[in-house]
Amino acid sequence: xxxxxxxxxxxxxxxxxxxxxxxxxxxxxxxxxxxxxxxxxxxxxxxxxxxxxxxxxxxxxxxxxxxxxxxxxxxxxxxxxxxxxxxxxxxxxxxxxxxxxxxxxxxxxxxxxxxxxxxxxxxxxxxxxxxxxxxxxxxxxxxxxxxxxxxxxxxxxxxxxxxxxxxxxxxxxxxxxxxxxxxxxxxxxxxxxxxxxxxxxxxxxxxxxxxxxxxxxxxxxxxxxxxxxxxxxxxxxxxxxxxxxxxxxxxxxxxxxxxxxxxxxxxxxxxxxxxxxxxxxxxxxxxxxxxxxxxxxxxxxxxxxxxx
Numbered sequence: 001x002x003x004x005x006x007x008x009x010x011x012x013x014x015x016x017x018x019x020x021x022x023x024x025x026x027x028x029x030x031x032x033x034x035x036x037x038x039x040x041x042x043x044x045x046x047x048x049x050x051x052x053x054x055x056x057x058x059x060x061x062x063x064x065x066x067x068x069x070x071x072x073x074x075x076x077x078x079x080x081x082x083x084x085x086x087x088x089x090x091x092x093x094x095x096x097x098x099x100x101x102x103x104x105x106x107x108x109x110x111x112x113x114x115x116x117x118x119x120x121x122x123x124x125x126x127x128x129x130x131x132x133x134x135x136x137x138x139x140x141x142x143x144x145x146x147x148x149x150x151x152x153x154x155x156x157x158x159x160x161x162x163x164x165x166x167x168x169x170x171x172x173x174x175x176x177x178x179x180x181x182x183x184x185x186x187x188x189x190x191x192x193x194x195x196x197x198x199x200x201x202x203x204x205x206x207x208x209x210x211x212x213x214x215x216x217x218x219x220x221x222x223x224x225x226x227x228x229x230x231x232x233x234x235x236x237x238x239x240x241x242x243x244x245x246x247x248x249x250x251x252x253x254x255x256x257x258x259x260x261x262x263x264x265x266x267x268x269x270x271x272x273x274x275x276x277x278x279x280x281x282x283x284x285x286x287x288x289x290x291x292x293x294x295x296x297x298x299x300x301x302x303x304x305x306x307x308x
Contacts, residue, residue: 020086020156026167030078031291032175034167037183038093038160038241040067041084048090051140060133061088063185065272069264070183072280077287079181080171082164088130089139091152093160094182094239095128104131106143128157165245168252177294179215180254181287182241185261187269189235199231200263204238204256210246211253218293219255222286253294257283 021041026034040063049055067083074081084093102108125132129149132138164180171178189198201223205216216232223230238256246254259279266273 021082021084021160021163023163023167024074024081026080026170027174029080029171031288032171032177032294033077033079033179033181033287033291034082034164034171035070035074035079035181035183035287036082036164036241037063037067037070038084039063039088039184040065040070041087041090043085044087044089048087051142052089053138053141054136057133057136057139058087058089059270060136060187061130063088063183064261064265064269065276066183066185066259068272069185069259069276069280069283072277073183073283073287076280076284077291079287080167082160082167084160086156090129091156092126092128092130093157094184094241095126096240096243097128097153097157099127099240100129100149101125101127101131104129104140104143105146105149107146109146128153161244164241168245172250172252175294177251177297178253179211179290179294180241180245180252181290182238182254182256183283184236184256184258185264186236186258188260188262197229199229200260201228201230202234202236202256202258203230203232204236204242204258205233205254206238206242206246207233210238210242210248211255212248212297214297215253215290215293216255218290219257219286222289223282226282226285228282259283 039061042062044058052058070081070083073079086093125134129144129152130139168178168180186202191198203216203219203223205211208216220230220232236256236258238254242254242256246252261269264273264276264279265271
């Protein structure tokens with residue numbers, strides 16, 4: 001799907017890009033699942049590219065072509081789909097809006113901020129606006145201004161999460177329950193010891209708080225039944241997206257799925273590989289299984305009552 005095609009709730013992007021994200025109409029979905037890809041954006045404004053110290057850093061920040069994978073899974077299943085076009089380098093949609101390294105913001109409001117739990121990821125270099133990467137150091141030639149930060153939040157971050165929250169409510173209201181699959185990709189994990197089979201998929205459910213355990217168990221069982229190596233919450237348990245939008249007691253469930261880039265990209269981990277369609281079919285079968293599991297958790301009346 002091209003940006004803007006058959007979409008609604010798209011947002012005008014800053015920096016001259018036509019839209020920040022695309023949401024397919026959740027009312028048209030054929031099952032109660034919404035797939036989101038917040039880190040797949042590749043629409044880099046010229047001023048952002050010019051500010052990179054090393055332009056190749058963007059390849060490490062991106063969940064490279066995970067949006068293409070998400071689109072194919074949604075096509076195969078009829079799930080609703082939300083894909084970001086604004087890159088993570090501009091603003092990270094899986095971070096809280098106050099998870100900021102204020103020392104990289106020129107003219108920050110109220111002066112420097114104290115470190116707190118709110119900006120713990122920013123202190124590692126990967127906050128709302130990424131600052132540095134291991135092995136590469138500082139990403140940017142110049143700091144950004146408070147006005148630039150405010151624009152990125154107001155024109156990308158805030159409307160993305162508003163659209164996601166509204167869509168999940170609509171799916172839940174229609175079906176009695178909703179499941180968000182927040183799709184990400186990860187670099188190949190390192191072996192901790194010789195002979196270890198490292199995970200190709202990592203399922204994160206915030207250690208059981210973001211979705212019913214039966215859904216997590218079904219996802220883990222599916223991937224295992226398919227002969228894939230899968231891990232649960234280690235090393236990725238989910239982030240701000242799950243913290244903000246998951247509400248299992250209101251029948252809105254959410255889990256994060258990390259897919260190793262080596263299983264769907266080429267050997268350079270740079271472009272879609274020949275195995276991408278097979279991985280999309282594998283994930284589509286998982287989506288269909290989770291949809292059935294969601295339905296089996298209660299009759300529509302039971303689910304609607306729980307949602308009220």
